[in-house]
Amino acid sequence: MDTGLGMDFDKHDLYELCVQSPKHLAPLLRAIHGKDPRTLGEDFAGTAALSYEWCKRDGARAVAVDLDTEALGKHPDHPRVSKVVSDVRTVPDACDVLFVGNFSIGYLHTRAELVAYLKHARSRMNPGGVFVCDAYGGESAFLTGEVHRPHPMQGGYLCRYTWEQRHADPLTGMVTDVIHFRVEKAGVIEVEMFDAFVYEWRLWSVPELRDAMIEAGFARTEVFAKLADAWDDEGNAYVQPVVDAEDELDESFIVLVAGRA
Incomplete structure (x- = not known):
């Protein structure tokens, strides 16, 4: 969106600024794998920000x-990032780590x-591979409401990010989640x-995801905090x-659920 002020604001750029943290996530996924994973699969990739960060390593x-x-x-384009416009259930490329982020497993x-x-994800795993997805849960998981966070930008701009859970039905598990952005400068x-x-x-x-992973053929599952x-x-x-959710997780939490091949 061109403001006419020499600054072009794009919702994908604002999403990367406010929502994603590939610089922290890439080494976290390598640590969860536990060895030296070379190939990342990023499903529901959006702008593929994680893939680009992953490929900064030789x-x-x-x-x-x-x-x-x-x-x-x-x-x-990047010579080592293959971008595929496709349904994630049809892509056969093998990988060491396959990641589904930003709660996209909910699609x-x-x-x-x-x-x-x-099962399809499991079929893509190289030996020793790991599938990882993020999930949120806890006492506020099915509550409606908003979370607001400010994010400084270049040029003295500020992006006010809002995450809204607009609808939540604990009987069906269905939720409507919405993201809003407001860019300000000097209060305008x-x-x-x-x-x-x-x-x-x-x-x-989390238990539903772990059970489904085992049914799909993963050998075992683990849960990790979102931070290293x-x-x-x-x-x-x-x-x-x-190991001890009561001790290690907050009452409302975001975690990474992993299935090992």
Whole structure:
């Protein structure tokens, strides 16, 4: 969206700024894998921001899959990032880590769809591979409401990000989640994007995801906190699976659920 002020605001750029953190996520996924994974599969990839970050390491490559041609075309081509406009259930490319982020596992609304997708994901795993998806849960999971966060931008701009859970049905597990952006400078609203992204999702619980992974053929499952336990001076992450949820997780939480091949 061109404001006429020399600053072009795009909802995908604002999404990357406010929602994603690939610089932290890429080493976290490597740590969850536990060895030296080379190939990342990024399903429901959007702009493929994680894939580009993953491939900053020498020898790494990535396969980013999404149905949204505009989003996948957001960034210039990269020789080791393969961008595929397709249904994620049809792509055969093998990988060491397959990641579904931003709660996109919720695009699969029925258990049959979930298990079928996870079977396909399992078929793509290289030996020792791991599938990882994020999920939110806890006491506020089915509450409606909004969360607001400010994000500073270049040029003195500020993006006010709003995450809204507009509808939630604990009997069906279906939720409507919405993202809004408002860009300001010196207190003046420059751009407002109401309903920039609207999601109709099935909110899968952690036990449901783990059970489905086992049914799909994964050997075992683990749950990790969204943040690494430790970092070293070279930017490598270190993680341990959650053992005691009551002790290690907040009352409302975001976690990474992993299935090992």
